[in-house]
Amino acid sequence: MMRQYELVERVKAYEPGADEDALNKAYVFTVKAHGNQKRASGDPYFSHPVEVAGLLSDKRLDCASIITGLLHDTVEDTEVTIPDISEIFGEEVAALVDGVTKLSQLELQSDRTKQAENFRKLVLAMSQDIRVLIVKLADRLHNMRTLHFIKAPDKRRRIARETMDIYVPLTERIGIRDWQEELEDIAFQELNPDARASIVARLEFLAESGGDVVERVRAALQANLNDAGLNADVSGRQKRPYSIWRKMQRQNIGFEQLSDIMAFRVVVDSIEDCYKALGALHGKYSMVPGRFKDYVSLPKPNGYRSIHTGVIGPENRRIEIQIRTRAMHEIAELGVAAHWRYKQTGKPDQESKGSTEGRQYRWLRELLEILDNASGPEDFLEHTKMEMFSDQVFIFTPKGDLHALPRGSCPVDFAYAVHTDIGNRCTAARVNGRLVPLRTELRNGDQVEIVTSKAQTPSPAWENFVVTGKARACIRRFVRSVQREQYVRLGKEILDRAFKAAGYEATEKALKGIVQRFDAENAEDIQAAVGEGRISARDVLYAAYPGAKEKEKEKKAPRPRAAKEQIDPSSGGAIPIRGLIPHMAIHFAKCCHPLPGDRIIGIVTTGKGVTIHNMDCPTLENFSDMPERWLDISWDQDAVDGSAFTGRIRAVLLNEPGALAEVTGVIGRDGGNISNLKFTSRSADFFEMLIDIEVVDAKQLNNILAALRASKHVNSVERA
Structure with a gap:
């Protein structure tokens, strides 16, 4: 464990003006606050926040972040409160600690709900200050390093899965590559130990049989670049086991078919030297087709910039090479932490200024939009995983603006990425000048123009082919709001006719008197529940007018088939399909495909509203003993005119x-x-x-x- 003076010296080494007294005070404070608490490993609990602070100092975070790392568990695991921290260490540190603290005191329904709610809070906090996320990731990394001390296998696997699903993509998004790889590898060890052990054994065998092949290849590349007159530093390593396994899974190939398990990095002085180095290497070695990516001209959303290429290199080995400047290398190593330091010192990376400005946080703004459109924490977590856990394609607007989208995205995803209103009003799309279906899969470099209309609204069918979390969340939000309106309208019609048939009136006063009976907040909630099929009109009638049940007992209820045969379309008693959108509150049965002009009847389906059948549909026999689900329905000719x-x-x-x-x-x-x-x-x-x-x-x-x-x-x- 790092000693107090060692931590202070490390911070002051890169930030000479750091508040030494505050760092010492925070170190002593966390030791006293956690007292005799122990971790699963048996170590004193305060060793964990000290190690977290050490991880943050490795990334050269500012003094407030280091103090937050020391204090991040005090509110959750001790008697210390946020006001206490604010009083002793200031509002900035208190806000950061509050952002990192879990919602452990909430009584939530399940572990998944708790996980989703914690993640929602983390996103809100890091949208205010990205340092919250960096501290949280350092916390998770040290917890993963000590994961093997947890005795329960199920708990270890749950933590590993959560790490792989949430924290690995977040670490990739902010560009801290070494943390990402370590989190992946530890989680991989827990989730698939046999696969990892097999890959490690094969790597060890290759190392023994090939000698120090990485060093030999590195030396050959270094000599080639020196001959080209470049001031370049070349380093190399074998790829991590999880990276190799993921490539095997993605390409559906065996270990023997992998030929680029070695990666080399070339660091030069300027962007011009990047392309000179690329020319020197391609001039000496054969390039592997399809393995070239220029992230210098098209940076990743997290600000990462490098040239990637694959060549048949020294000793006839297939290798991967990354070429970048020294400034790009620092950002690649530190990720968002480098951008934060530039912001604090006022010394931005001039090479990336303009090309990545604002893009590194675009993903965070999109998470906030997903949060606005999600119906709850679990919905948000689902869409967020979809947003973060995918490869990317780069798409251009007609004006040349760049948008990074998950692979498999369609024009609707692109429209929502540009702006929510454009997505909602999207009617058609042109890709590279050609009109294409909205479900067309976009490819790298496509230029997309979205055609919009003020009369257009999102189609529920879009959800079947969009892939971005933002698009799916926006579509679901629209569907939820419209479905609610449709269910209320349909429920009102059903109640009006049911009450009228029994000699009563479905007044708002009558419904307000029974809201508590149905666990509703108002009369509209009852109407929506009836329209959705969760409550029957008869139950509402009996609750509002108990005497109606006695009256009905005195009458002999007709058989369902007789009721159907007695329906008279000209009687005016049927509920007209007016202003109801298909696939929302009403659904047309696929067994009989009813059309305007057919005699129809509705069957109330729990949670789906009403399914409309032809009067002669054989499927209706299945509902012959459920008269409460039958609904007299008629076409409203004015509403269906012109529809297909x-x-x-x-x-x-x-x-x-x-x-x-x-x-x-x-x-x-x-x-x-x-x-x-x-x-x-x-x-x-x-x-x-x-x-x-x-x-x-x-x-x-x-x-x-x-x-x-x-x-x-x-x-x-x-x-x-």
Whole structure:
């Protein structure tokens, strides 16, 4: 464990003006506060915050951060409070400690909820001061170094999984590479010990059989760069076991097929020398296609800049080389800590000024937007993992602005990355000047133009193909808000008719009197629950008017099928589909594909609202003994005019040339649009198919059926 004077000397070595008295006071304070507390290893507990402070001093953090590292567990594990820290060490340190402190006193529902809530608080705190995150990561790194002292295997695995899912991506985002690799390796050892042991054994075998191959290759590269007249420092090492395993998994290859398990770093004086070194190496050794990446001209979001290339190098070995300036190397080693120090000293890295300004924290702003759109901590954690845990592609706006997106992103992801409003109003996209579907996967270097409309709103279907957490969170937020409105509107209609049929009125006063009975806050909550199918209209009626239950007992309830047969569309008692958006409060059954003009009926589905069926749909037999779920529904012609609905037909065609072309031509000439086509059987003479056609109503579909029956290529056709 680091002694008090050693820590002070380390801090003053890079920050001569550091407050020595405050550092000494914090060291003594944490020793006294933790007293006789012990860690799982048996060491005094205060050894942990001292080691955390040492890790922070390795990254040359400022005095306030070092003090925070010493005090970060005092509020959570001792009697010390934030006001105590504020009084003794000042508001800056108190704010940092508060940001790092876990919400251990909250009574949360599960470990996952607790983890998500702690992460939400961490994001909020680090958005105010990124040093909160650096201290938290140092805390996690030292805890991982002592993970093996925890006796319970399940607890070790849980901590390792949490580290891999949350803290490793965060460390990568702020660019502290050595911490990231160590966290990955320790977590890998716990989560997959057999795989790690196998890789380590193979690396040791290669080292024994090949001698000091890394040093020989390094010396050859150094000599080549010296001959080119460059002042370059070359270093090399084998890749870490987890890095090798991840590449094996990603490329689905075995260890024997890996040929670039060695990585070398070339550090030069200027950006011009970076490209001179690249030319010298490519001139001497053959480049490996597809292994070149220029992060100097296109920096990573965390500010990392280097040229990466793969070559068949000395001794005919395939190696990876990173080329960077000394200033870039410092940022690569220290990450955001380097940017913080520049901010404090007023000496920014001139090479990166302008090219990475603001970009290193863009990911943090996006996390805050996800937080705003998430429905709760667990939702936020899910979207955040999606946002951070992926490779990247670089996409340009028409004006040349650069956006880094996860691999697999589509134009909708890009639209939300530019601005939430653009994503919400996105109607179409042009990629490299060509109009493409919104679900098109974007590639590195694509230029994307988003077409918007004020009338457009996010489609629930977008959630099926977007990959960024921000896009998914925004879409879900819109869907939640609209679904709520739809459920309230539908629930009000259902209650009005149910109360009216029983001789009562569903007044707001009547509903307010029973809100506590249904654990609701207001009458609107009850209406939404009825529309969603979580509460039946009959239960609400009985709660509001207990006498209604007795009246109903006196009557003989009709059988469900009889009730269906007695429905009269002209009676005016049906609930019209007015202003209800499909896939929100209402859903069209895929078993019968109801169309405007069909006689329809609704089935209340718990948590989904109402599913609309044709009156003659055989599926309705499954609900014959559940009359409370049947709902009299009618089309509102004004609301459906101009909308497209999907109808399905089954056709048997002659197996001869031109038959399929004739069928699709007939459908097109009658204004139908084929949305899906599936062959169900085929013989020497005939083939049968199901065809989904977008039409405006049942009449149009019937016209298409009549036209198809007149075709010489069609043996039979009917509505499916």
